[in-house]
Amino acid sequence: GQNIDQPTEMTATEGAIVQINCTYQTSGFNGLFWYQQHAGEAPTFLSYNVLDGLEEKGRFSSFLSRSKGYSYLLLKELQMKDSASYLCAVTDSNYQLIWGAGTKLIIKP
Amino acid sequence: TAGITQAPTSQILAAGRSMTLRCTQDMRHNAMYWYRQDLGLGLRLIHYSNTAGTTGKGEVPDGYSVSRANTDDFPLTLASAVPSQTSVYFCASSRLPSGGYGEQFFGPGTRLTVL
Numbered sequence: 001g002q003n004i005d006q007p008t009e010m011t012a013t014e015g016a017i018v019q020i021n022c023t024y025q026t027s028g029f030n031g032l033f034w035y036q037q038h039a040g041e042a043p044t045f046l047s048y049n050v051l052d053g054l055e056e057k058g059r060f061s062s063f064l065s066r067s068k069g070y071s072y073l074l075l076k077e078l079q080m081k082d083s084a085s086y087l088c089a090v091t092d093s094n095y096q097l098i099w100g101a102g103t104k105l106i107i108k109p
Numbered sequence: 110t111a112g113i114t115q116a117p118t119s120q121i122l123a124a125g126r127s128m129t130l131r132c133t134q135d136m137r138h139n140a141m142y143w144y145r146q147d148l149g150l151g152l153r154l155i156h157y158s159n160t161a162g163t164t165g166k167g168e169v170p171d172g173y174s175v176s177r178a179n180t181d182d183f184p185l186t187l188a189s190a191v192p193s194q195t196s197v198y199f200c201a202s203s204r205l206p207s208g209g210y211g212e213q214f215f216g217p218g219t220r221l222t223v224l
Contacts, residue, residue: 042199
């Protein structure tokens with residue numbers, strides 16, 4: 001079966017760095033997405049990785065290792081507004097998005 | 110630019126009743142999707158449409174139907190609602206089919222409660 005695993009919840013301190021991991025087992029691979037979802041709102045796109053390596057976008061970076069079925073989202077200089085759920089999603093061989101359950105990130109002052 | 114709009118924002122529905130959730134996008138995207146999101150579970154695809162005039166079944170299609178008469182609109186119909194269909198429903202669209210190489214844009218969601 002297809003499976004995406006992420007931690008359910010993480011806590012970090014304002015100004016710090018946090019890494020949210022995602023492991024996946026899917027039928028084929030055509031890219032990995034990270035989305036941010038604030039409580040009561042719709043998911044919004046953060047990043048896309050299809051090749052191995054690190055993609056940096058401001059305070060957010062996303063890493064992919066296809067051989068390990070592994071990705072992480074790195075958030076630097078955490079701000080209170082970063083409190084949200086972070087969703088990992090993988091495009092399988094049929095180009096369908098398979099979604100993880102999301103990681104709820106709590107930022108403390 | 111409105112992006113994607115959904116209506117209604119929320120609804121309480123009696124079991125056995127039918128209902129149509131509306132979704133409209135103004136980005137001229139080819140592909141559209143309906144998801145449901147339940148606590149502790151990831152987004153689950155109900156139905157999708159890669160282009161106007163075509164639709165496909167997702168992971169959890171039972172009890173739901175869709176149509177795609179034109180590019181902009183993608184309504185989701187519950188023919189006879191059951192309590193297990195209580196959920197938050199998100200409509201999304203992407204320029205390319207199935208989000209293969211492009212991000213999906215989401216509507217604000219419809220919170221549906223079936224009693």
